[in-house]
Amino acid sequence: MLLDERKRNILKAVVDDYIATAEPVGSKALVNRYHFNVSSATIRNEMAELEDQGYLEQPHTSAGRIPSDKGYRAYVDSLLQIEDLTAAEEEKIRVVMRNSLDELTGMIRRASTLLSEKTGYTSLALSPKLNHSHLQQIKMLMIEPGRALVVVVLSAGVVKDRLARVPEVLDAAQLAQIAAAIEEGLSGMKLDDITLVTVATAARNIRLPENLLNQVMYEAYVAIKQADNLEVYMEGSHKLLSYPEFQDVHKAREYLDILNRDGIIAGYMTELKEPSILIEDDEDSDPDDHAETSPARPRASYVVRIGQEIMLEGLTDCSFVTTTYKMGDVVAGRIGVIGPRRMAYGKVISNISFIKQILNEEIRRLTTGEDRMEVHQK
Amino acid sequence: MLLDERKRNILKAVVDDYIATAEPVGSKALVNRYHFNVSSATIRNEMAELEDQGYLEQPHTSAGRIPSDKGYRAYVDSLLQIEDLTAAEEEKIRVVMRNSLDELTGMIRRASTLLSEKTGYTSLALSPKLNHSHLQQIKMLMIEPGRALVVVVLSAGVVKDRLARVPEVLDAAQLAQIAAAIEEGLSGMKLDDITLVTVATAARNIRLPENLLNQVMYEAYVAIKQADNLEVYMEGSHKLLSYPEFQDVHKAREYLDILNRDGIIAGYMTELKEPSILIEDDEDSDPDDHAETSPARPRASYVVRIGQEIMLEGLTDCSFVTTTYKMGDVVAGRIGVIGPRRMAYGKVISNISFIKQILNEEIRRLTTGEDRMEVHQK
DNA sequence: ATTAGCACTCTAAGCTCGAGAGTGCTAATG
DNA sequence: CATTAGCACTCTCGAGCTTAGAGTGCTAAT
Numbered sequence: 130m131l132l133d134e135r136k137r138n139i140l141k142a143v144v145d146d147y148i149a150t151a152e153p154v155g156s157k158a159l160v161n162r163y164h165f166n167v168s169s170a171t172i173r174n175e176m177a178e179l180e181d182q183g184y185l186e187q188p189h190t191s192a193g194r195i196p197s198d199k200g201y202r203a204y205v206d207s208l209l210q211i212e213d214l215t216a217a218e219e220e221k222i223r224v225v226m227r228n229s230l231d232e233l234t235g236m237i238r239r240a241s242t243l244l245s246e247k248t249g250y251t252s253l254a255l256s257p258k259l260n261h262s263h264l265q266q267i268k269m270l271m272i273e274p275g276r277a278l279v280v281v282v283l284s285a286g287v288v289k290d291r292l293a294r295v296p297e298v299l300d301a302a303q304l305a306q307i308a309a310a311i312e313e314g315l316s317g318m319k320l321d322d323i324t325l326v327t328v329a330t331a332a333r334n335i336r337l338p339e340n341l342l343n344q345v346m347y348e349a350y351v352a353i354k355q356a357d358n359l360e361v362y363m364e365g366s367h368k369l370l371s372y373p374e375f376q377d378v379h380k381a382r383e384y385l386d387i388l389n390r391d392g393i394i395a396g397y398m399t400e401l402k403e404p405s406i407l408i409e410d411d412e413d414s415d416p417d418d419h420a421e422t423s424p425a426r427p428r429a430s431y432v433v434r435i436g437q438e439i440m441l442e443g444l445t446d447c448s449f450v451t452t453t454y455k456m457g458d459v460v461a462g463r464i465g466v467i468g469p470r471r472m473a474y475g476k477v478i479s480n481i482s483f484i485k486q487i488l489n490e491e492i493r494r495l496t497t498g499e500d501r502m503e504v505h506q507k
Numbered sequence: 508m509l510l511d512e513r514k515r516n517i518l519k520a521v522v523d524d525y526i527a528t529a530e531p532v533g534s535k536a537l538v539n540r541y542h543f544n545v546s547s548a549t550i551r552n553e554m555a556e557l558e559d560q561g562y563l564e565q566p567h568t569s570a571g572r573i574p575s576d577k578g579y580r581a582y583v584d585s586l587l588q589i590e591d592l593t594a595a596e597e598e599k600i601r602v603v604m605r606n607s608l609d610e611l612t613g614m615i616r617r618a619s620t621l622l623s624e625k626t627g628y629t630s631l632a633l634s635p636k637l638n639h640s641h642l643q644q645i646k647m648l649m650i651e652p653g654r655a656l657v658v659v660v661l662s663a664g665v666v667k668d669r670l671a672r673v674p675e676v677l678d679a680a681q682l683a684q685i686a687a688a689i690e691e692g693l694s695g696m697k698l699d700d701i702t703l704v705t706v707a708t709a710a711r712n713i714r715l716p717e718n719l720l721n722q723v724m725y726e727a728y729v730a731i732k733q734a735d736n737l738e739v740y741m742e743g744s745h746k747l748l749s750y751p752e753f754q755d756v757h758k759a760r761e762y763l764d765i766l767n768r769d770g771i772i773a774g775y776m777t778e779l780k781e782p783s784i785l786i787e788d789d790e791d792s793d794p795d796d797h798a799e800t801s802p803a804r805p806r807a808s809y810v811v812r813i814g815q816e817i818m819l820e821g822l823t824d825c826s827f828v829t830t831t832y833k834m835g836d837v838v839a840g841r842i843g844v845i846g847p848r849r850m851a852y853g854k855v856i857s858n859i860s861f862i863k864q865i866l867n868e869e870i871r872r873l874t875t876g877e878d879r880m881e882v883h884q885k
Numbered sequence: 886a887t888t889a890g891c892a893c894t895c896t897a898a899g900c901t902c903g904a905g906a907g908t909g910c911t912a913a914t915g
Numbered sequence: 916c917a918t919t920a921g922c923a924c925t926c927t928c929g930a931g932c933t934t935a936g937a938g939t940g941c942t943a944a945t
Contacts, residue, residue, distance in 0.1 A: 155907050170919050173908070191907045191926045232670050270646055272660050280658070280668075282650050290658075290668060292610050367744075367763035376756050378748055385745035533938050548888050551939070569895050569938045887945080894939075900932080907925085914919075 132179075132203075138165070139175050140184055141208040144196045148471050151373045153193030198436040201448070201470060205433050211479050218247070219483060226487045233257060233287050233495060237454070238362050240464055240488045245365035247480045250468030251388065253451070255398050256360035257461035259283055260321045267315070267349060269293075269308040271301035279308075279352035283320070285456050285496045289356040293348035296341045303337065307345050310335055320357055325350050361395045363388065374446055374469045387443045388467075397441060398463050401432055401451060431481055436470050448472045452485045456492055464488070510557075510581075516543070517553050518562055519586040522574045526849050529751045531571030576814040579826070579848060583811050589857050596625070597861060604865045611635060611665050611873060615832070616740050618842055618866045623743035625858045628846030629766065631829070633776050634738035635839035637661055638699045645693070645727060647671075647686040649679035657686075657730035661698070663834050663874045667734040671726035674719045681715065685723050688713055698735055703728050739773045741766065752824055752847045765821045766845070775819060776841050779810055779829060809859055814848050826850045830863045834870055842866070 132140065142163050146154045156172040159165065165172060176194055179185045184200035187193075196204065214222075225243055226236065237254050245252035266282035275297040280290045295304065314331020315323055328350045335342055366388050375381040387393060431452040436445050450472070451465025464485065466477050510518065520541050524532045534550040537543065543550060554572055557563045562578035565571075574582065592600075603621055604614065615632050623630035644660035653675040658668045673682065692709020693701055706728045713720055744766050753759040765771055809830040814823050828850070829843025842863065844855050 153907090157907075167917095168919050169907095170909095170921090171917085174918090177909075187908090189926060190909090191924080193907065266648075266650070268648055270644075270658060270660075272644070272666060273664060276664065278658060278660075278666050278668075280648060280656060282648075282656075286651060286654065288650060288656050288668075288670060290656075290666075292666060365767075367760065367767060370756055370760040370763065378754050378756055378759065381756065381759070382745065382748040385748065389743075389745060531938090535938075545886095546888050547938095548890090548940095549886085552887090555940075565939090567895060568940090569893080571938065889944080890942090892939105892941090894937105896937090897935095899934085902930090902932105904928090904930105906927085909922105909924085911921090911923105912919100913921095915917100 132182075132184075135165070135167075136175055136179060137208060138163075139172060140179055140196075140200060141204060143176070143179075143185060143194055144200060144204040144208070147195050148473055151471060153188055153195050155193035158193065196471075198438065198470070201435045201474075202438075205435070205474050209475055209478075211475050211482075214479055214483050222247070222484060222487055226484075226491050233285065233492065236488065236491055236495070237462065237464065240454075240484050241362045242364045244464065244466055244480060244484055245368065247484075248466055248468070248473070248477050249365075249368055249371075250466045250472065250477070251366045251368055252362075252364045252464070252466050253394060253398060254362040254464040255395065255462040256358070256362070257285075257287075257454075257456055258359070259285065259287060259357040259456075259461070260319070261459055262287065262320055262357075262456075263317050264312075264315050264320065264323065264353060265317075267308055267312045267353065269295075269304045269345075269349070271295075271299075271304050277304055277348070279349060281352050281356045283356060287356070289352070291348075291352040291355055293352065295345050295348060299337075299341065299345070304345070307332060307335055307337075307342070308349070311346070311349050315353075320353065323350070323353055328353075359395055359399070361398070363394070369468065372469050372471075374471065380446070383443050384447070387441070393441070397439075398451065398465070401434070401449075401463065431478060431485075432465075433474070433478075446470055448474075450474070450477050450481055452481050454485055454488045454492065456496060461492075510560075510562075513543075513545075514553055514557060515586060516541075517550060518557055518574075518578060518581060521554070521557075521563060521572055522578060522582040522586070525573050526851055529849060531566055531573050533571035536571065574849075576816065576848070579813045579852075580816075583813070583852050587853055587856075589853050589860075592857055592861050600625070600862055600865055604862075604869050611663065611870065614866065614869055614873070615840065615842065618832075618862050619740045620742045622842065622844055622858060622862055623746065625862075626844055626846070626851070626855050627743075627746055627749075628844045628850065628855070629744045629746055630740075630742045630842070630844050631772060631776060632740040632842040633773065633840040634736070634740070635663075635665075635832075635834055636737070637663065637665060637735040637834075637839070638697070639837055640665065640698055640735075640834075641695050642690075642693050642698065642701065642731060643695075645686055645690045645731065647673075647682045647723075647727070649673075649677075649682050655682055655726070657727060659730050659734045661734060665734070667730070669726075669730040669733055671730065673723050673726060677715075677719065677723070682723070685710055685713055685715075685720070686727070689724070689727050693731075698731065701728070701731055706731075737773055737777070739776070741772070747846065750847050750849075752849065758824070761821050762825070765819070771819070775817075776829065776843070779812070779827075779841065809856060809863075810843075811852070811856075824848055826852075828852070828855050828859055830859050832863055832866045832870065834874060839870075 142159050143154045146162065156169040156176060159172050160169045176185060180187065180194060183197055184203060185194040186197045188195060222243060225239060234256065237256065241252045241254035263284035265284055268280040270278045272278055275294060277293050277295045278290055279293050280288065282288050311328060311331045315327060328346050332342060332346055366385060369375050369384060370381055375384060431450060434449040436448065439445065439447060439449055446469065447467055448470045449465060449467050451463050453460045453463050455461055466481060520537050521532045524540065534547040534554060537550050538547045554563060558565065558572065561575055562581060563572040564575045566573060600621060603617060612634065615634065619630045619632035641662035643662055646658045648656045650656055653672060655671050655673045656668055657671050658666065660666050689706060689709045693705060706724050710720060710724055744763060747753045747762060748759055753762060809828060812827040814826065817823065817825060817827055824847065825845055826848045827843060827845050829841050831838045831841050833839055844859060
């Protein structure tokens, strides 16, 4: 099953070439562009065998070969060498990420934007799952009679807020008092463990008519629960139109439709699990048959899904490359790229790995409050 | 210059047909589909004249005619009859808009989404310009040492917030005290009139080391100013790919590129001024040469920009239809649609007019606090 | 003023054809 | 026995040609 050295080289060359040109690759082209010390006939024989084994395909007799899903898979798993970003590129990413306004969501968005810019594909990011975070504060600010702003602060330093209607008869002090009671009772609890009942228990000693209290408690409860809303950030969805495989408007439209259809991508990314390659320490392992070791320096793990592997109707000509980011020690969300199957995997992976790394660092900085005092720019 | 009855009918028929089919309209097709009591030859003569006068164009000899910008303009200004929405449609819009979470931004977004859904084109909305709003409250909540949430409440009931770094030595009470002083000093002021100096003046009596105070004041100032950040909401930008005029991927890509390029649309919409048609009372008038009166019931005014009139490179095959929404008595922002020049103007205008109306009502409800106590749905 | 009729024009679709790229196979080679 | 030169074969793609059809403008008749 394992390919010998030369086949591997040829496969790699075919994939590289095809990624670069989007044109089927022929034996002569290979001989010209790379220095195999054999003739095109030999290459032809090898390519025929690679096709038999399912790594390559022919669009039609007498066109060159293009990689199959299996070919890409082999390429990504063991042929691809991933170069590190240049110092300049790394610096640029660092600078942009540093610039984030001390805000988790903003950081993730920014990472996503950056990813799209650097790779030229569509980037996707999932907002962090906060259900393991602890409630730290809950405040209620009276905006005007009947309307209040509920501010929820989570352990990670994450702040969410929500406008709520409250009974008009309540004044600011009463509202603050209720919030204080709830905070007192719930602070330190995991988001997961907070229910309407626990909220009610926390507020049981407040002396106010029950229906008033209930309404406020309900709003507090909703605000808390809502802090963990799943969101998807997408950037550069139109970039795909530049690539020859989406020159067909129908295809392009279908593609954009799917990406914009509510919930599809969110659901998909949430369910992505086992990394197909893992190299670092930080992911729940799931050694695949095609697992292979090698690269020089430790690198963040990532999940690659190629073509049919995506299992989403309409995206079979695409590939996903995603990775996770962490808050504290727990995986909080996912960030990645979707693009044509013929994706510049090397570039994407090195960018995604580095951006992930910086994102993790920045989140750590944010949530542990390191590096707190900073120079005030402007 | 004014067209006689028959020419007007023919022009209208051509535009209607072309909007419906995207195919050049021939004289025979017209005679078949509409009951002009004349032969196709007569129609031909009339069409030739309409072409001479610049209302119609021929893609090439011996194709039918298509409307020119001028033709569309005449159509929109005086030929188009705008039917009201059906009761069911109106109801649907009302229901969706009611559902907004008491939040201005959410409302506008929702209006925009609705607009895109109902028309099938790309919708655009500008966040409200709040520089004439008054500051009502400013609060600072300590999130953790060194980080605070600044909450700004404006006269319109609009709430904005922003995470800020503050000196670590400050405690929650001190922070609240500073905020209170600033609120005391600035409350009631127009956003426009607030400067770093006025903030400083408001906080002058606080007894804290100057550099600490300065930092906090600066953050407060930024938070206040940022409350009026201009934003653009866009929905359904990919819908254009369905229309035959964007079957060319190049064009489609260019189009999407422009829409996604930062600031272009925002700038454009901000500068849109004189309505080309105005029927209601609420807009600064600018009677055009092609102004014409008529429609049955008062209807919100709107701006239509057709093709070249848009004056944005790359969007010359498009049309804009936008209108404004108000907060109190002042125009706060703009909401609209961009689509192919061959746009279903009637449908778009009736939808946009109605949605504008409901949006204005809802904003009024929100900002005046009418209808405050509502049933709590689950 | 309107219209029937007709010659004319132009596009779009279908067709053929040849060039070119690439293959697989065979037979020769070291 | 792996490699390779050579060649016949296959398939696509684009150019050029042709034709059907739609639509026009003009003229002469009503």
